[in-house]
Each structure stands twice: as C-alpha cells, then as structure tokens.
Amino acid sequence: MLKINKIHHIAIICSDYEKSKHFYTQILGLNIIQEVYRTERQSYKLDLAIDDNYVIELFSFPNPPKRISRPEASGLRHLAFEVNNVEEARNYLLSHSIESETIRVDEFTNKEFFFIADPDNLPIEFYQK
Template identity: 60%
Template sequence: MNINRIHHVAIICSDYEKSKDFYVNKLGFTVLNETFRAERASYKLGLSVGNTYQIELFSFVDSPKRLSYPEAAGLRHLAFEVDDIEEAVEELISKDIVVEDIRIDEITGKKFTFFKDPDDLPLEIYER
C-alpha cells in the first residue's frame, strides 16, 4: 500500500450552523459542497483548507460529547500551519475566539498555540 497524503479530517458538531459559521466565516475555509441527508437529519459540509486538504463537517442528532479532559485516547487535536502566528492570533481574537498564550515547541523551536471550536475541539496553529 502506498498512502499519498491525508485526504480529509472529519469533525462531528453539535450545532451545525454555529460550527459552519466558525469554520467558514471565522477561520476562512472555502465551502466545496454542502449536503443535507434527510434520512439521517444530517448535514455534511466539505471545506477546503489551503486548496490541498479537506475538512468534512458533519451534524448528527444527539451525538455524544467528546472526551477531552483528561486526555482520552484517540485524536488529540487538529493543527493548522500559519506564516505569522502573532498575526493569526490577533485575527482570531478580533473574531472573539479565545486563544491560549503562544508557546515555543521545545523540539523544533517553532511558535504554536491552541484555541477551541464551538464544541471544544482543540485546534492548534503552528508557525511555519
């Protein structure tokens, strides 16, 4: 098997309109497609991240809450690369998104920080 790259990351949200607004209007991802599946009362929103990657945003009725703290086994967080972390942090704060203090990766020496989506999914921005 020859895996080429990550195709997409799937996120299940509890409030579709709130999460759609967050990922499209606040983070600036481009909508590729949006489908409502009546038989499941579920939306599937395809989003483009940097014209290379995709996020699939799903809504399902009565999805259980994500275990986060203390850290549960499984996906820990989703990280996005930015050119200028201070600029990115300022933009997030201007959109009323709470951002943690900028830290330095002790292994790479690169700057990074975390913020959360509407369902408390930890998201990271990592400076190139």
C-alpha cells in the same frame, strides 16, 4: 509497505451545525466545496477546503453524544493548521472573540504555536510554517 500519499480529510461531528459552519468558514476562512442535507440521516455534510485542498468534512447529527477530549483522553488529540505568522493568527482570532492560549515554543523545532477550541471544544492548534 503501504504507500500513503497524504491525509485526505478529517471528519468532525458538531453539536450546533450553523455555529460550527460559521466558525470554520467565516472565522477560519475555509472554503465550502459542497453542502448536502441527507434527509434519511437528518444530517448535514459540509465539505471544506483550504485553497483547493479538501480538508474537512463537517457533519451534523441529531443529539450526538459528548466526547471526552481533555485533558489527555485516548483518540485524536487535536487538529493543527500551519500559518505563516502565529502572532498575526492569534491576534486575528482574538479580534473575533475566540479565546486563545498564549503562544508557546515547540522545544524540538523552536517554532511557535498556540491552541484555541472550536464551538464543540475540539482543540485546534496553529503552528508556525
């Protein structure tokens, strides 16, 4: 059987690079590892980390097509971040004018979680540690 160690990274293509860069770095607090502009592709590639763990590649491309993401389209459903305190995380995001769903409880784990959307409406979940 194939042995997978962990998820290496998640790639996200955004429609407004500066807006998404601000959201992921200034609002969510991810650290910039490296930012590169690839002239031949007219594209930025921003490598982001949580602590020292590389997690997201944020890309910009000219005129990316819209992707259907709701209500339950095929493909990647959402990105989830673990947090120590769901209520504190939600209040922080609300204080930064990020719309949030109400906190719910996972019926199988009894842990709290909620969803927001990134600047391109990608669903992002915050899940209790």
